[in-house]
Amino acid sequence: EVQLVESGGGLVQPGGSLRLSCAASGFTFSGYAMSWVRQAPGKGLEWVSAISGSGGGTYYADSVKGRFTISRDNSKNTLYLQMNSLRAEDTAVYYCAKTLDIWGSYLDAFDIWGQGTMVTVSS
Amino acid sequence: EIVMTQSPATLSVSPGERATLSCRASQSVRSNLAWYQQKPGQAPRLLISGASTRATGIPARFSGSGSGTEFTLTISSLQSEDFAVYYCQQYNNWPLTFGGGTKVEIK
Numbered sequence: 673e674v675q676l677v678e679s680g681g682g683l684v685q686p687g688g689s690l691r692l693s694c695a696a697s698g699f700t701f702s703g704y705a706m707s708w709v710r711q712a713p714g715k716g717l718e719w720v721s722a723i724s725g726s727g728g729g730t731y732y733a734d735s736v737k738g739r740f741t742i743s744r745d746n747s748k749n750t751l752y753l754q755m756n757s758l759r760a761e762d763t764a765v766y767y768c769a770k771t772l773d774i775w776g777s778y779l780d781a782f783d784i785w786g787q788g789t790m791v792t793v794s795s
Numbered sequence: 796e797i798v799m800t801q802s803p804a805t806l807s808v809s810p811g812e813r814a815t816l817s818c819r820a821s822q823s824v825r826s827n828l829a830w831y832q833q834k835p836g837q838a839p840r841l842l843i844s845g846a847s848t849r850a851t852g853i854p855a856r857f858s859g860s861g862s863g864t865e866f867t868l869t870i871s872s873l874q875s876e877d878f879a880v881y882y883c884q885q886y887n888n889w890p891l892t893f894g895g896g897t898k899v900e901i902k
Binding site: 785 | 827829831833838839840841845850882886888889890891893894895896
């Protein structure tokens with residue numbers, strides 16, 4: 673079964689750091705670009721960051737550029753999001769998402785999503 | 796940044812009726828447009844990619860159309876499980892952007 677399972681969320685103070693993980697199973701992880709997408713409470717979806725299958729290329733939303741770092745370990749089938757200098761507006765459920773086409777572009781729809789992990793930034 | 800605008804924000808429909816949801820892009824995204832369904836407490840689910848290609852396992856009552864800047868998601872006969880929020884997303888340009896969503900509620 674194709675599956676993504678996020679972990680690492682929690683409560684953190686403004687200015688703090690957190691690292692999210694997303695464990696993938698059931699597919700050739702290294703063949704797919706991956707993204708993080710977040711959803712603030714009661715709000716819509718916001719794309720955060722993307723990484724190529726090899727890990728050699730990354731993209732970020734302006735709202736997180738310079739503060740968040742996406743990475744992956746294809747030997748462990750795991751995607752990461754290192755979040756630094758966290759702000760109240762980063763409070764959201766964070767989803768990892770798999771692109772549709774193997775060996776395809778980063779620019780693609782997302783066919784598999786994790787269940788999400790909640791990040792709350794508050795003092 | 797390409798702005799995706801969905802209308803209406805809320806659509807009240809009776810079970811068995813047809814629902815038509817709209818999505819407009821601020822500039823052309825060609826056919827690089829996806830639709831997702833999200834129910835409360837759940838992750839989004841891919842319905843349509845490439846503006847009109849149903850994802851695996853998606854019932855035929857869901858159909859997508861359009862290209863360029865104007866797109867439509869049609870649910871031909873609403874079932875109880877279809878009441879949810881629907882999002883469009885463009886993947887033609889960085890940053891990837893989503894519409895604000897259309898909530899389909901029971902009339």
